Amino acid sequence: MKKLRDRAVALLDEGTVSLVIGYEEGTKRPRPLFCRNSETARKLIFDSRCFHNLAVYVTKKELVGKERFAVTAPISTLRSILQLYVENQLSEDKLLVLTVDTSGELREFVTFDEISAYVAQFEMKRGEREQEILAKIEGMTREERWKFWMAEMSHCFKCYACRSACPLCYCTKCVVEINRPQWINPWPSPLSNMEWHVNRAMHMVGRCTACGACGDACPVGIPIDLITRKMMEDLAPEFGYIPGQPAKQGNALSSWKLDDREQFIR
Amino acid sequence: METKYISQGGLAQWFESIVASGKRVYAPVNSRGQVDFKLVKKLSEVADDYIQTTQSIKASVYPKAEVLFTYEKEHGKVNLTDFDPDTIPETVLWKVHPCDAAGFKPLSAIFNWDSADKLHNAHLVKTSVISFSCAKADESCFCTSVNGSPGNTAGSDVQLTVLPDGGAIAEILTPKGEALVALLPSVFEADRGDKKEQCLVDLPARFSLEEVNAKLNKAFNSTVWKEQSERCIGCGACAFVCPTCACFDIQEDVHGSKGRRIRCWDACGFALFTLHTSGHNPREHQSQRWRQRILHKFSYMPDRLSVVGCTGCGRCSRACPVDMNILEHITSIAKQ
Numbered sequence: 001m002k003k004l005r006d007r008a009v010a011l012l013d014e015g016t017v018s019l020v021i022g023y024e025e026g027t028k029r030p031r032p033l034f035c036r037n038s039e040t041a042r043k044l045i046f047d048s049r050c051f052h053n054l055a056v057y058v059t060k061k062e063l064v065g066k067e068r069f070a071v072t073a074p075i076s077t078l079r080s081i082l083q084l085y086v087e088n089q090l091s092e093d094k095l096l097v098l099t100v101d102t103s104g105e106l107r108e109f110v111t112f113d114e115i116s117a118y119v120a121q122f123e124m125k126r127g128e129r130e131q132e133i134l135a136k137i138e139g140m141t142r143e144e145r146w147k148f149w150m151a152e153m154s155h156c157f158k159c160y161a162c163r164s165a166c167p168l169c170y171c172t173k174c175v176v177e178i179n180r181p182q183w184i185n186p187w188p189s190p191l192s193n194m195e196w197h198v199n200r201a202m203h204m205v206g207r208c209t210a211c212g213a214c215g216d217a218c219p220v221g222i223p224i225d226l227i228t229r230k231m232m233e234d235l236a237p238e239f240g241y242i243p244g245q246p247a248k249q250g251n252a253l254s255s256w257k258l259d260d261r262e263q264f265i266r
Numbered sequence: 267m268e269t270k271y272i273s274q275g276g277l278a279q280w281f282e283s284i285v286a287s288g289k290r291v292y293a294p295v296n297s298r299g300q301v302d303f304k305l306v307k308k309l310s311e312v313a314d315d316y317i318q319t320t321q322s323i324k325a326s327v328y329p330k331a332e333v334l335f336t337y338e339k340e341h342g343k344v345n346l347t348d349f350d351p352d353t354i355p356e357t358v359l360w361k362v363h364p365c366d367a368a369g370f371k372p373l374s375a376i377f378n379w380d381s382a383d384k385l386h387n388a389h390l391v392k393t394s395v396i397s398f399s400c401a402k403a404d405e406s407c408f409c410t411s412v413n414g415s416p417g418n419t420a421g422s423d424v425q426l427t428v429l430p431d432g433g434a435i436a437e438i439l440t441p442k443g444e445a446l447v448a449l450l451p452s453v454f455e456a457d458r459g460d461k462k463e464q465c466l467v468d469l470p471a472r473f474s475l476e477e478v479n480a481k482l483n484k485a486f487n488s489t490v491w492k493e494q495s496e497r498c499i500g501c502g503a504c505a506f507v508c509p510t511c512a513c514f515d516i517q518e519d520v521h522g523s524k525g526r527r528i529r530c531w532d533a534c535g536f537a538l539f540t541l542h543t544s545g546h547n548p549r550e551h552q553s554q555r556w557r558q559r560i561l562h563k564f565s566y567m568p569d570r571l572s573v574v575g576c577t578g579c580g581r582c583s584r585a586c587p588v589d590m591n592i593l594e595h596i597t598s599i600a601k602q
Contacts, residue, residue: 027405031589032497052588056499062551063496155298157321157330157506157531164501165587177538186515187331187530217587219503220320221300 001046003106004072004098009038011070017096019064021057022072023050032057046072046100053213055080055167059089070096076211078119079244080167083209085112086246089170116245124210124244126229133223134230149227153193155220158186162200162224165217168207175199197224204228206235206252209244267439269457274432276453281309283450284358289394292326293360294319303359312361317404322509322581323359323366327389328373331530334385334516339523351388358446362397365409365579367421369509370395375571376512385529394442397422403467406580408593411473414578416466427462435460472593473600475564475574481599482565486557490602494595495556497588502533504582504590510563510575513539534558556590564596 008020012035022044024033030050034057035041055077057063073081081097084090090112097109099118109115126134137145160176163169176184176196184199185192200214208228215225232243241247249255256265272280285291285307295304296313300320306312336347374390377383400407400416409415419425423443426434436454438447447454485491505511515532518525532539535556540549549555563575576592583591 026589027583027591027594028589034496057497159502159506159533160536161499161501161503161587164499179538182517185519186517186532187528189331213587217499217501217503219507219585219587220302221298 001100004046004100005041005044007098007106007108008035008041008044008070008072011096012036012038012041016068017070018067019069020044020072020098021054021064021069022046022098023052023054034063044072046074050074051076051212051216053077053080053165053167053211055084055211056165056213058095058167059084059170064094068094068096070098072098074099075119075122076209076213077167078115079209080211082112082115082119083168083207083246084170087168087207087251119245120242122244124242130212130226130229134226137226137230149197150190150194152222152224153197154190155222156188156193156197157220158188158193158196159219161217161219162214165213166204167211167213168204168209169200175203197227200224201227201231202253205231206239206241206247208232267437270436270438270447270454271456271458271460272426272434272436272453273455276455277426277432277434278309280450280453281360284360284446287449289356289358291358291360292323306360317402317407318363318579318581318584319366320581320585321507322369322579323362324369324373324509324511326357326359326393327370328377328386328512328531329389331528332385334527334529336526337524349385349388351384351391354388354392357389357393359393359395362395362422363400363579364397364416364418364420364422364425365407365414365577366509367395367397368409368414368418368577369579370421372510372567372571372573372575372577373512375567375573376510379571394423394446395421396443396446397425399425399427399462399465400467401428401465403469404580406583406591406593407469407578408472408580409578410469410471411593411596412475412574412576412578416469417462427460427465429460429465435462435465437462473597475568478564478596478600479568481602482561485599485602486561488602490599491557491560492551492553494590494598495553498535498552498556498590499588500535500537500552500555501587502531502535503585503587504559504592505533505535506531507581507585509577509579509581534562560592560595560599 011017012020020035020041022033023030024043025045030045032052032054033043053076054071058071092111097115099107101107184195210229210232212225215223218224235252236243239247239252291306292303293306294301294313295311301313301316302319302321303323334349338345377386419437419439423440424446425437428434438444513532513534514529517528517530519528541547549558567573567575
């Protein structure tokens with residue numbers, strides 16, 4: 001952690017980057033910190049409690065500016081950065097990525113290939129919470145699953161924290177913000193809540209890297225991260241990609257093949 | 267105002283008689299790992315060991331979505347059916363914290379700012395509040411900094427202060443409170459002289475409102491908004507759990523020749539909230555929206571409506587995914 005902090009301080013002092021996005025001690029747990037000088041960077045921390053996905057900030061132009069910046073990234077953030085790169089949202093000459101590996105050593109990534117090679121070492125596994133809830137859902141019939149999600153979604157009050165916390169929800173205008181015409185009714189109701197969550201899930205298919213930020217952000221405790229995670233798990237074998245790593249042959253929802261084995265798409 | 271004593275058994279009987287009276291009773295219930303207000307029938311359903319409900323009781327007097335009127339076009343004529351206040355059922359809110367009850371005043375000040383809001387007022391008339399003073403608080407609580415206290419009775423019809431024997435001091439504060447007591451007067455005994463203050467959590471004030479207000483009056487162009495809001499991701503979690511946030515949207519739900527006009531929750535933190543048809547947005551950046559949130563609560567409302575727009579419940583700080591801690595931010599503004 002000290003090495004990472006020292007490196008961040010040096011990067012700012014020598015002018016290599018104009019900003020380091022990292023973590024500082026918060027009031028309840030570590031929180032995002034934006035360091036534009038080395039004095040602020042001395043507050044940086046990096047440990048296992050730092051799981052907020054900082055990749056959510058790297059596409060915000062008003063935050064990161066035009067100059068080169070650095071981000072401190074645990075594995076979940078690295079996965080999102082790779083996906084953002086594949087989607088042409090990031091460029092190597094603007095971003096420097098710092099992490100601390102499992103042996104406690106500071107790692108500095110200049111190219112996305114380096115990040116890709118590093119991320120490939122880590123297998124995407126369900127945590128205890130994910131396993132518990134998903135196992136329950138997988139044991140349900142279709143009707144039971146529908147009931148489960150309808151009940152969960154009934155708590156949604158459309159604060160869109162799930163969207164705001166997601167690094168891959170970088171659209172400057174989200175489908176719920178298109179109001180001419182209003183595609184999705186903005187008030188919470190069983191139908192409009194489901195419309196939002198189905199839309200969100202569909203837009204995440206083959207892109208979600210299961211960082212869990214959406215579920216973590218939900219103030220009313222809906223395990224919405226599990227929808228996109230499960231879709232990621234289910235899609236990976238079908239589309240030949242490794243969960244948590246970008247699809248090499250295009251995103252599932254935005255690519256198609258003439259020789260697709262499904263009739264409807266041909 | 268009258269003070270009485272009610273035993274633990276008496277409380278249970280009184281609760282039963284309120285339910286039996288046919289009024290809807292909402293109380294904090296623990297389910298799915300969260301405590302929130304739900305329709306209850308039995309006292310055993312009511313949550314016990316918690317600091318704060320995730321959501322405030324705001325929805326009881328300002329529903330998440332409410333039909334203002336419905337309309338139908340027929341042979342070139344438009345038939346309107348207005349909101350009917352008589353459709354609102356009598357409602358009792360049980361085990362409300364003083365910071366939630368105190369939220370009614372700022373909410374009503376906004377809704378009745380220029381003209382009387384028929385819907386909000388209809389809910390208020392039909393709602394009775396039985397608050398419980400606070401014996402516990404956490405690091406997000408700061409009611410004592412915003413004119414409140416763990417035993418504040420503002421907005422309550424009856425306030426109960428639970429005693430070590432399980433009974434409670436009952437402060438009967440309003441005619442609505444008297445009407446609730448009248449449902450089972452026999453369980454209300456003479457005041458035993460129990461000291462309410464001894465049952466309340468000690469929560470020292472963290473800042474002075476006057477000081478904050480004075481600082482904010484000069485802070486519109488301060489860099490503090492940008493500094494504080496850098497990590498804000500622009501969701502509406504803080505606004506939606508807040509007992510006093512009243513931003514709303516008006517929407518049409520049209521199906522052929524019929525339709526409903528709906529008022530639903532909105533949030534000043536959303537980019538769409540102030541977006542003009544022209545494409546211009548006077549609050550284009552998150553920092554401007556954060557400034558609006560703070561100035562509205564701590565400057566505009568005290569100046570224009572003579573009520574502070576924050577009750578110190580701490581919900582926004584607890585709900586925020588990125589630890590935008592309002593107490594920390596306001597305290598730092600006060601110290602500037």
